[in-house]
Amino acid sequence: MATIILILLFLSSLPLFYLLTKQKPSNxxxxxxxxxxxxxxxxxxxxxxxxxxxxxxxxxxxxxxFGPVLKLSLFGRPTIFLAGPAANKLVFGNDAFTPHQLTSFTRIMGRRTMREMVGDDHRQIRAAVGQFLKPEVLKMYVNKIDEEVRYHIKMNWTGHQTVTVMPLIKCLTFDVICSLVFGLDRGHTRQALAKEFVDVIAGMWSIPVNLPFTRFNKSLRASRRARRILSEVIQEKRRKLEHGLCPPHADLITCLLSLSQEGCGNEALTEEEIVDNTIFVMVAGHDTTAILITFMIRQLEKDPAIYARVAQEQEEIAQSKAPGEALTWDDLNKMKYTWRVALETLRMIPPVFWSFRKVLKDVEFNGYLIPEGWQVLRTTSMTQMNAEIFPEPHKFDPTRFENQSSVPPYSFIAFGGGSRICPANEFARIETLTAMYYIVAQFRWKLSGKDDSFSRYPLPSPSEGLPIKLEPKGDM
Known part of the structure; x- marks a missing residue:
């Protein structure tokens, strides 16, 4: 295995030597x-x-x-690392930097996602997805998210003495995405997609060797099967739209299909673009929100005072509602302290710790050259854990976000920034607050694992999945 890794690293390093030898002399x-x-x-x-x-x-x-602007070599490519708010502004605001993923990620996800596109293509796809994810549209789906969360809690938490949080929350976020993004009710199609999705995710950051029995090969095959399922879903929704059997904003797929029919001058999206971007939204929304909820549960157990304030906020909302009554948009807007806890969790343990950008043309920054063809590495921690920006950065303090306008621009970047800011941040807020409402108002818990550590590769994950012992408070 070590020999294989060395061979792959040698092959992947060829672009480094090519770029270094072809680089033109520069002042x-x-x-x-x-x-x-x-x-x-x-x-x-x-x-x-x-x-x-x-x-x-x-x-x-x-x-x-070396200072806040430095060069290094990562994954076979010459790399510039940039640190600080000004660097974040440069990366997020300059069209010379475009997102750059590992080969395995792009091959499995698809090449027509809004993350891979640039220019007008990116703007069109982003606008199309943004139509579905804007707050005035998401308001209509609070009830559906509430229904999915309640069903999940009833089936997987209620009556259980212990649960392992992360895999359960990933199941929850998958079900919510299936309901809202794909418009899939519980049943055979959702189960089939869930089965393929597990293998799709497993190979996202694998070594891109497409040989039988490799993780990458298994993930590619699962991706093809998932695409066939989604193609059938798209054809069925297109038929219903044409016959007026469903509204144009029933879910993300119908929204994308109907976009060009609303007289807005939009070009029709291809089926490849719809499939690629629904898979992208599924992957992005599945892991990131699950990580946030999992680490909020972890933090609340560690800090009884913060748990008590969150519980009080949620219980006050619960007491104002009739038994079995679903949450509303207004209820979510009352969960101000709970959302501050979420933002502080994102500051300390962002779901995406690092990412790459590809440099499309030479850029000068702080007197240094960032050459065309290189990649730029950015991380959230260099500003979010900076003591000059967030005093006592290792202290969990939700009050930092009481006045979000006081946070310096491009310092809190858990949702990205600029034209590439995450379009689903409001969706994440609704899903997170709904889940925390039903968990906190119904349970107390204690961590029960032997190892409380976590890894950040490829994404933050508790070493044991965060097992907890549950103590029910009573029915809501």
Missing amino acids: KKLPPGSFGFPVIGQSLSFLRALRANNGHQWLEQKVRK
Whole structure:
């Protein structure tokens, strides 16, 4: 296995040597730094740090040595690392930087997602998805999210003495996405899609070797099967729309299908674009929100005072409602402190700790050259864990977000920024608050695992999935 990894790293490093040899002489200087070991660069060291949850310290050490703009080599490509609010503004606001994913991620997800597109193509797809995810539309779906959460709690939490949080919450977020994004009720199609989705996710960050029995190959095959399922769903929804059997905003798929029919001058999206972007929304919404809810549950157990304030807020809402009455948009807007807890969780444990951008043309920043063809690494922690921006950054303090306008621009970037800011942040807010309402108002809990640590690779995950012992408060 070690030999295979070294061979793959050698092959993946060829773009590094190509870019370095073809680079034209320039009066502008490259940032300080080191490309590390031949072939492997700093890739293995970086991955080890992420798995040990030391990624921030690993990057801080390099910034202390070379400064907030530095060069290194990661995953076979020459890389510029940028730190600080000004750097975040540059990356999010400059069209010369476009998102760049690992090959395995792009191959499995699809090449026509709004994350991969640039220019007018990106704007069209983003606007189409944004039509469904804007608050005035999402208001109509609060009841459906409430129904999915209540069913999940009844089937998986109520009557259980212990549960393992992360896998359960991932099941919940998948069911919510199936309901709202695909318009799929519980049944055979949702079950079939869930089965394929597990394998799709498993290979997203795998080594992209398409040989039988590799994780990447298994994930590619699952992706093809999931696409066939979604194609059938799309054809059925297109038929219903044409015959007036469903409204144009019944779910994300019908919204995308009907976009070009509303007289807005929009071009019709291809089926590939609809499939790629529904899979993208499914993957993005599934993991990120599940991570947030899981780590909120973890934090509330560790801090009884914060749990008490969240519980009081949720119980006051519960007492104002009739038995069995669903949450409303107004109820969610009353959960101000709970959402501050969510934002502080995102500050300390963002679902996406790091990401890459590809440089489309030469850019100058702070007197240094960021060359065309290189990649830029950005992380959330360099501002969100910066003591000059957030005093006592390792202290969990939801009051930081009582006045969000006081947070310096491009410092809290858990949802991204600029034209690439996450379009689903309001959807995440609704789903998170609804889940926390039913969990906190019905249960107290204690952590029951032997290992409370977590890894950040590829995404934050408690080492044991966060097992907890439940103590029911009583029926709502």
